[in-house]
Amino acid sequence: MLIFEQSVAGRHARAQAPRQPITLSGIPDAQRRKTPAALPQVSEMQAVRHYTRLSQLNFSIDTHFYPLGSCTMKYNPRGCQEVAALPGLVSRHPYAPESHSQGILACFHELQEMLKDITGMAEVSLSPAAGAQGEFAGVAMIRAYHESRNDTARTEILIPDAAHGTNPASAIMCGYKVREIPTGTDGDIDLDALADALGAQTAGIMLTNPSTLGVFDRKIETIATMVHKAGGLLYYDGANLNAILGKVRPGDMGFDVIHMNLHKTFSTPHGGGGPGAGPVGVSERLKPYLPIPMVGYNGDDYYWLTEKERPETIGRLSAFAGNAGILLRAWAYARMLGREGMHRVAEFSVLNANYMLKKLIDAGFQAAYPERRATHEFIITLKREASELGVNTMDFAKRLLDHGFHAPTTYFPLLIPECLLIEPTETEDKSTLDGFIEVMSKIEREARETPDVVKTAPHNLPVKRLDDVLAARQLDLRWRPKAV
Amino acid sequence: MSDIPAELLYTKSHEWIRDDGDGTVTIGITDHAQELLGDLVFVELPEVGDNVESGADCAVVESVKAASDVYSPVAGEIIEVNEALADAPETINESPYAEGWLFKVKLAEKADLSHLLSADAYQAIEDVD
Numbered sequence: 012m013l014i015f016e017q018s019v020a021g022r023h024a025r026a027q028a029p030r031q032p033i034t035l036s037g038i039p040d041a042q043r044r045k046t047p048a049a050l051p052q053v054s055e056m057q058a059v060r061h062y063t064r065l066s067q068l069n070f071s072i073d074t075h076f077y078p079l080g081s082c083t084m085k086y087n088p089r090g091c092q093e094v095a096a097l098p099g100l101v102s103r104h105p106y107a108p109e110s111h112s113q114g115i116l117a118c119f120h121e122l123q124e125m126l127k128d129i130t131g132m133a134e135v136s137l138s139p140a141a142g143a144q145g146e147f148a149g150v151a152m153i154r155a156y157h158e159s160r161n162d163t164a165r166t167e168i169l170i171p172d173a174a175h176g177t178n179p180a181s182a183i184m185c186g187y188k189v190r191e192i193p194t195g196t197d198g199d200i201d202l203d204a205l206a207d208a209l210g211a212q213t214a215g216i217m218l219t220n221p222s223t224l225g226v227f228d229r230k231i232e233t234i235a236t237m238v239h240k241a242g243g244l245l246y247y248d249g250a251n252l253n254a255i256l257g258k259v260r261p262g263d264m265g266f267d268v269i270h271m272n273l274h275k276t277f278s279t280p281h282g283g284g285g286p287g288a289g290p291v292g293v294s295e296r297l298k299p300y301l302p303i304p305m306v307g308y309n310g311d312d313y314y315w316l317t318e319k320e321r322p323e324t325i326g327r328l329s330a331f332a333g334n335a336g337i338l339l340r341a342w343a344y345a346r347m348l349g350r351e352g353m354h355r356v357a358e359f360s361v362l363n364a365n366y367m368l369k370k371l372i373d374a375g376f377q378a379a380y381p382e383r384r385a386t387h388e389f390i391i392t393l394k395r396e397a398s399e400l401g402v403n404t405m406d407f408a409k410r411l412l413d414h415g416f417h418a419p420t421t422y423f424p425l426l427i428p429e430c431l432l433i434e435p436t437e438t439e440d441k442s443t444l445d446g447f448i449e450v451m452s453k454i455e456r457e458a459r460e461t462p463d464v465v466k467t468a469p470h471n472l473p474v475k476r477l478d479d480v481l482a483a484r485q486l487d488l489r490w491r492p493k494a495v
Numbered sequence: 496m497s498d499i500p501a502e503l504l505y506t507k508s509h510e511w512i513r514d515d516g517d518g519t520v521t522i523g524i525t526d527h528a529q530e531l532l533g534d535l536v537f538v539e540l541p542e543v544g545d546n547v548e549s550g551a552d553c554a555v556v557e558s559v560k561a562a563s564d565v566y567s568p569v570a571g572e573i574i575e576v577n578e579a580l581a582d583a584p585e586t587i588n589e590s591p592y593a594e595g596w597l598f599k600v601k602l603a604e605k606a607d608l609s610h611l612l613s614a615d616a617y618q619a620i621e622d623v624d
Contacts, residue, residue, distance in 0.1 A: 176562075422560040428531065479559045483536035484584070 014061050015490055018051040024058065049492070068473050070417045072281075076443050080388045080420040080432025081175070081223055083253050083275035087340070091278065094343035095336050105331040109314050115339075116313035119332065120306040122342040123290075129345075129353060130252075130269055131262025132292030136301040137338050140329045145270030145289025146181035146217075146248070151325045152268055152293060152300040153215045153244045154185050159299075159323070165214035165242070171200055173224050173424045175250060178217040187214055194426060198226040198380045200234060209241040219248040220264070221255070221386035223424045224379065225364070225432065235265025244268065244297075252276040253360050253436070254387035257353035267294040276356075277341035286334035288341065299323040304332055359437035360387035363444060367435055370448045375455065379427045388434035390427050397429045402458040402465050404429045409476060410457070410468035414450045497526040497621065500592055504608065505617035506568045511592065512611055515599070520569060523596040524556060524587065527621050532558040535584040540576040541598055547573060549607070554597055556587065568611060571600040 035043065053061070070077070077084040094100075103115050123135045139145040150168065157165045168182035171192045179189045190208050195201045200218075216238050221227045228234070238245055247261040247269035253276045261269045273279045273288040293301060303324045305316040318324060332338070348356065368389040372378055379390035397403040408418035408431070420432040435444055457465050467476060499505075504512040509528035513521045529535065537557040547553050547567040554565035576598045580586055587595035612620070 425561050425563070480534040480536060483559055 013490055014051045014053060014058065015492070017053050017057055017061065020052060022052045022054055024053075024055040070412070075415055075417050076435075076439060076447060077417040078419045078433045078435050078447065079417060080225070080390075080434040081250060081423065082281065082420070083250075083272075083387075083434060083436055084281065084417075085253075085275075085278055085436040086438035087278050087280050088344065088347065090347065091340045091343040095339035100339055101336075103335075105335075109312070113313055115335070116306050116315075118339055118342045119335075120308050120313050122338060122345065123306060125342075125345045126271060126290055126292060129256060129260070130249075130271070130292045131260030132266075132269060133262070133295045134298045134301060134305075135290055135292040136303070136305045137288065137290045138302045138304060138328055138333045139270065139289040139291055140333045141287030142250070142270060142272040142274075142289040143177055143181065144287075144328050145272075145291050146177055147184055148289075148291050148302045148325060148328060149246050149268040149270050150181050150185040150187065150215075150217075152291070152297050153246065154187075155300040155323070155325055156244065156297055157214055162242070164211055167208075167212045168214055168246075169205070169208055169216040169238075169243070171218065171222065173222050173426055174217060174219060175223060175248060178219075178248060182217065192216075194222075194224070198222070198224045198383055199228045199230055202230060202233065202237075205234065205237060209237060209243065211242070213238070213241050213243040215244040215246055215267075217246040217248060218266075219250055220261075221251045221388075223251075223432070224426070225385050225387075225389040226380055226383045227254070227386055231264045239265065250275065251387065254357060256357040257350065258357045262292075262294065268292070268297055273337060273341040278344045279337045279340045286337050288334050288337040290338075300325050302326065302328050306332075356437050357387075360435075361385070363387075363435040363437060363439060364389050364433070366441075367433060367444050367448060370445075371451060374448060374452045376451065379430060387436070388432060390424075390430050390432050392427050393429040393431065396455070396458055400458045400462055402462050404431055406458075406465045406468065407431065407451075407454055410454045410465045411450065412469045413471045414453075416447055416450060497530055498592070499525070499527075499614045499618055499621070501614045503592070503614065504568075504611035505614065506566070506611060507620055508566050510565060510568050512568050512608070513596075514608070519574060519599055519601050520571075521596050521599050522565075522568065523591055524565060525617070526591045528563075529588050529591045529595075532556060532563060533560050534558055535587050537562075538580045538584045538587070538597070540578075540580065541567075541573045543573050543576060545573045546603075547571065547600065549610075556584075565597060567600060569600055569608065570603040570606045572603070573598055574601045575599040 072084050072086060100115055103112055109116065119137060123137060126135045139148045166188055167190050168187040169190050169192050170178045171194055173194050182189050192208055193201045193204050220231055235245055244267040245265055247266040249269050249271040252271060256276060269292045270289050274281050279288060299321065300323055303317050303321055307314050307316045364385045364387050368378060368385045371391055372381065376391045377395055379392050393404045393407055404421050408421045411418045422430065423432055454465060469475065505525065509525045511523050511525050515521055535556055535558050539555040541553040547570065549568060549570045551567050552564040553567045556563050556565060577596050
């Protein structure tokens with residue numbers, strides 16, 4: 012029930028508290044509204060219960076296993092939240108003088124240095140306010156680099172067909188044409204197709220490695236050499252950084268620019284659309300173009316780097332330094348883990364994924380790349396279940412909800428029919444992983460014996476199977492009062 | 496098993512092409528393609544008068560699962576688009592080879608149809624899929 016539907020004319024929040032008459036002064040008559048705003052009229056208790064109840068209906072990482080591939084839904088340690096909420100940090104005003112802000116500037120500078128070290132890049136800017144903005148900044152720097160050399164005939168960005176949809180969007184936002192590169196049957200990029208596509212028009216290539224197919228492209232060094240030889244730059248989409256943290260560095264693979272999703276790898280919250288943080292790191296030749304502000308350190312003091320120090324910067328992407336509170340959480344997380352902890356993140360995220368993959372294959376499920384070792388995530392395809400039993404991936408996903416598991420990513424990447432992209436992360440224990448595998452087997456049995464149960468799932472949730480086709484065709488999000 | 500009319504030509508990327516015999520062709524997506532995509536909810540069509548190259552992306556079909564580019568299999572000028580799809584994208588699901596056509600192209604002089612697949616050749620690709 013919507014809060015609007017609970018509304019009763021004249022009811023208000025202050026049940027027993029005496030009402031003060033409200034006087035408006037200084038607002039001309041013509042600008043005052045003639046009818047009251049159509050807000051729900053409910054008691055304070057009703058409002059509290061309504062929103063508390065809604066929050067309890069949520070699936071969240073704090074309440075459910077959330078193996079949403081490509082999203083790295085790991086636990087956000089409470090300690091990091093506490094650090095970011097320290098009054099000395101929270102009460103900083105962005106216009107406060109540098110001399111009064113040395114603590115928070117030191118945190119930002121340390122985070123820049125730690126991200127630089129873990130990715131093998133020459134310099135890092137924290138200011139992009141989300142992954143998509145980081146991508147935009149990265150491609151904008153590639154463009155700035157070519158333009159600074161008057162190399163303006165480079166109009167194309169190459170993107171593998173397995174890429175996240177944000178990659179072509181970012182390239183196009185920066186004025187480039189996109190050329191798609193196919194993937195070979197083993198999950199690695201098709202090198203012949205890459206060779207054909209490379210040329211004097213190539214500005215760069217955007218790669219995710221490990222890719223969205225859950226495998227590490229073994230020919231990355233060859234790819235880097237080929238692209239550099241053609242005069243293009245290499246962009247690393249940091250979406251899957253969790254798998255290689257402390258093990259392999261994009262800088263060492265030959266990448267020129269990287270964005271990192273702090274809400275994935277560095278465990279800051281996945282808000283409902285924000286706030287995010289998408290720092291970018293670059294190789295030596297792209298340093299002048301990094302977005303500002305960044306934090307500099309001269310051995311004594313920390314200070315802002317702005318247009319003055321970085322005249323060739325691509326500029327500012329948001330007010331001030333991006334989402335400071337999110338950066339502080341990532342700083343606390345990185346300090347808490349240290350170098351050793353970062354290695355363990357990669358080891359356990361990959362171990363958990365490979366454990367689940369093996370167990371699911373043993374249970375009879377079909378892996379998309381059975382001959383490849385999984386990275387921090389892997390794909391199974393329910394193509395056989397769909398054709399033989401008429402129970403498809405969406406049905407499995409909905410039935411998982413009934414068992415208290417958030418569904419893995421469905422129908423992505425598009426290359427694999429009827430796929431589930433499963434990413435357990437390093438923060439889940441073995442019993443949770445076993446529980447998920449058990450439920451998958453149970454749903455498989457149901458699909459054979461009582462397929463309708465699966466096809467009409469979910470059964471235990473506040474809403475049943477939603478008609479997503481109707482919702483897409485006739486989008487209607489507006490509540491209207493019933494005519495009286 | 497999906498429907499693959501013998502009189503049409505096909506592409507690996509699941510478009511069909513009907514030679515209208517007067518220097519123009521009609522293009523749509525195959526029954527197999529609509530089946531893979533599922534219920535379509537949105538279609539973006541090219542503009543009449545656009546010149547397209549062979550292999551260029553010129554339309555988008557979107558389902559609740561995925562948005563997919565449609566490539567023009569031939570070079571030429573767009574002379575007509577199926578406006579009715581804007582309000583009824585499900586027509587493609589219901590009738591991929593007739594009412595669900597996407598656009599018509601007037602073939603350029605250099606246009607070449609020799610790379611297009613016969614129904615049998617397309618069937619072979621679909622079998623692998």
